[in-house]
Amino acid sequence: GQSLEQPSEVTAVEGAIVQINCTYQTSGFYGLSWYQQHDGGAPTFLSYNALDGLEETGRFSSFLSRSDSYGYLLLQELQMKDSASYFCAGRDDKIIFGKGTRLHILP
């Protein structure tokens, strides 16, 4: 089976950096994806790590360590519009999502 664990909530200050962690347990694994979902909206794809290391896309970066079954999403220069829920997702024979991390940003 497969499960992904992530914190339920994280709070950070506008302009700061925040890291959202994701640990997983799976018998087979193809990589880790990250999605963002604003209230009332649909999840949107942010990034994907197939291999160990850091992937950078603008203010967002994602990291994967397969030996540690661990990954994280790093958001830099936080903006109020980044207030949303963030989901990690892994795949073996099907895509499984973590329960999501609600990011609160303080002005």
Next chain:
Amino acid sequence: KAGVTQTPRYLIKTRGQQVTLSCSPISGHRSVSWYQQTPGQGLQFLFEYFSETQRNKGNFPGRFSGRQFSNSRSEMNVSTLELGDSALYLCASSLVTGQGSYEQYFGPGTRLTVT
């Protein structure tokens, strides 16, 4: 290119009834996955279809079923509705299935309320 569309957007049903939800993927996408989203459980995988074949199924009772048509459009059906089926049902499409389908495009969802 048009995004994933889902109909209807909102639905209110009574316990014991059945419901059919529809999803049209992005043009050219052949994989369609369905998810149930509730506040306590997050996104839970229902099933995935690729080229009209069910590729995978999540841990939901047999009341939940689906199908995919030759044009890749997909429907899911829930029979004998229960109060606990109230949720946002999301459809997502991707170009391929398997290892390459890490990037999914989600529709706006259908908000189902069972009373």
